[in-house]
Amino acid sequence: MQAIEPTVETEAxxxxxxxxxxxxxxxxxLDLACGAGRHARHLVSLGHPVIALDHDPEMLEKAAGTGITTSLVDLEAPGAVxxxxxxxxxxxxxxxxLHRPLLDAMVASLAPDGVLLYETFAEGNEQFGKPSNPKFLLKEGEMLSWAVQQGLRVVAYExxxxxQPKAALVQRICAVRPDFPRLAALLPTF
Incomplete structure (x- = not known):
């Protein structure tokens, strides 16, 4: 049996x-480094207008859709702002x-009651394949430490x-800006 390659329609x-x-x-x-737009489409389904940003025009073509504005920007290019x-x-x-030089400016772009959802690869992921370059892997506790330094309130961290979608070591965080209301009714139950 041949494996099915993930597509825009099948990628979870x-x-x-x-x-x-x-x-x-x-x-x-903002869906930063949006790829083919799977998360942008989900966010639109929740009622949000979305800016889908990526450096790859072919991916942005796949991401485009109702409620999604695509933005072709290479944030890692020399002189990029x-x-x-x-x-x-x-x-x-x-x-x-992960591109660490963006982190401060990215958080500054959150509204005073905004929410940051971030997940990416962590050290040790090299045992599962790529990425394996330390430049693209979070150090132990790095994301949590960074969020606290930015003045974000951590709602959840792993x-x-x-x-899924493949074995990997990751860090992920849900963090909110200080004006986000601390109401139990807003939080999902465990």
Whole structure:
């Protein structure tokens, strides 16, 4: 039997994103390094207008759709600057991408009650394949430490092994800006 390659239609939404995206208040959401747009489409289904940003025009073509504005930007190019104003986004979503020089500007673009959903690979992932370059792997506790330094309130954090869509070591966080209301009714139950 031949394995099925993931496509836009079959690639699953991150369970982390599915669980925590309902916390994002009304407003525009940035899907940073959006790839083919699986998360952008999910966020639109939750009622958010989405900016889907990626450096690959072919991926952006796949990501385009109703409620999604695509943005072709290579944030790692020499001289590249963060293109968004402070306080612009109700939510920022990042999966499987790490470029540390962006982190401060990215958090500054969250609205005062905004939500950050971030998950990416961690040290030790090299045992499962790529990415294996330390430049693209979070150090132990790095994401948690970084969120606290940014003044974010951590709602949920995990650091460990996942099996889907493939075995990997990841860190993932749901963190909110200080003005996010601390209401139990907003949080999903465990």
């Amino acid at each position: 939404i991150s369970g982390w994103l599915r669980r925590w995206a309902p916390l994002i208040p009304g407003g525009e959401v 963060w293109p968004f104003a402070p306080g612009r986004f109700a939510g920022i979503v990042v999966t499987n991408y 650091d460990g092994r996942v099996e």
